[in-house]
Amino acid sequence: MSQRTLIAVDWGTSSLRGARLGAAGQVLESRQFPRGIMTVAPGQFDAVFQECFGDWMQAQGALCLISGMAGSQQGWQEAPYCPCPAGFDELTARLLWVQADRLAIVPGLSCLHDDGLPVPQHDVMRGEEIQIFGALALTGLRDATVVLPGTHSKWAQVAQGRVTGFRSFMTGEVFALLSQHSILSRTLPADAPWHEDAFVHGVQLAQRTPSVLSSIFATRTLALFGSLPAAQHPSFLSGLLIGEELRAMARPGSTVLLVGSALLTQRYAAALHSLGLTSQRLGDEATWAGHAALAQELTA
């Protein structure tokens, strides 16, 4: 590891987080601001960055890597997606240097789904790529299925340290839409506690139903027939949707790394476990570990 001070920044849609990392990649200090890219006017990214991290950048030989939506069309500067298969080499070669050798935006990844149809079907991620490489660095794995649950969950295949492809699922967003705006919202209690049995029932049902567009209607009929107490319906619906992801993607034999908030990775671990699959959970530390591993690659 180089002796340069690394400033790792994760600039997302709704929040801006940064960490000053030590020589071994350890977090010396971290900060978080409600300054996601949605709150920053065009042309103001430089100023917001200076305001939040200018003092850290004073350190001699400071190197700053920024991941996340800061590299999108609506961000600081657009960093074109790095196509898969992509490892550290591809990612470092495509860093977008805002200040030469000092401040770079990490590009997101893109991949092409091979569906044999005339219109090419791309998939994209921004920010998750750094978590994937961080998870590999932390676990020492070079082959894995890395799952990043969230509003738009990602399932990434990693072989020999490179992301060979991935797929996005609108699971979190669809759960929110159904809970807040659909007919189901009328009978779904807003503040029901988590119920693992109901969740696992949803996961199991998702494996045996011909379509998730049909199984989600089950939340309605469970209310009509009183087959499951209303307080358990949100957990059941969550199980149906996460279970649909697993039905499509989970395969025995692959090591599954779950990276994200403790709340979500716990649910995915329970869902995988109910299908007889094991997983390993990682949290925020994967983000900073990804920045550190990338910086090490740059300064090696």
Next chain:
Amino acid sequence: MSQRTLIAVDWGTSSLRGARLGAAGQVLESRQFPRGIMTVAPGQFDAVFQECFGDWMQAQGALCLISGMAGSQQGWQEAPYCPCPAGFDELTARLLWVQADRLAIVPGLSCLHDDGLPVPQHDVMRGEEIQIFGALALTGLRDATVVLPGTHSKWAQVAQGRVTGFRSFMTGEVFALLSQHSILSRTLPADAPWHEDAFVHGVQLAQRTPSVLSSIFATRTLALFGSLPAAQHPSFLSGLLIGEELRAMARPGSTVLLVGSALLTQRYAAALHSLGLTSQRLGDEATWAGHAALAQELTA
């Protein structure tokens, strides 16, 4: 057909429609009111019915059959679901007579999905059952797959004139949620004209994608990569969702009857056609034909 005057009423969530039918089942006169059950206070159903159809009920020997949500918990009187398999015999035996031999509510149907899980999984319909029996009466078929597209689409299997089972899909509602409230809504034009090629592309993609939760994200990346003009995205998204229904349910060899609005049945017919399947389309006439056929059964 009996000589009794038949008053057929379809009392749904958001509208109230009625028709006075002649001896051969032909529509003599029809009316529509913005008095769906959502607009009627408890205890006021009788009064609203009198106001809308009281004059028709003066006819000697008038018989009125009411289908739809009027038989739900929030309706006039709750008519318990008639379990499948269900034909005319089961339906007539379970009519809920509000006035003896004069005014009855037609029950909806329920069925149990055989998924081998401990919590029983019911499916339900109210109002569509009368359209199914009407479609059979109009076509003379006794074996068919009857599809009723809509907010909550229904796919019903009919064997020897009886509904043996069915499945609901929240297709229309999910399309509305995604179009109006999701991240996709930011790039979906609200007033784009129908585009059949884009729709068929969505239908085709739905057959080759591991999950609809993933394919709907394609609408986002098509916008990012400009692979398909934005004006075609709503048709593409519609194709993805209707295509998901077809992936789950459409099988070669079965006669498919599409019953519903011309707009929707046309889309489903195009989707089926793109998969090499044929269908037959029916509209509103199926509702009144269903009432007429049921009345004939009663008075035979």
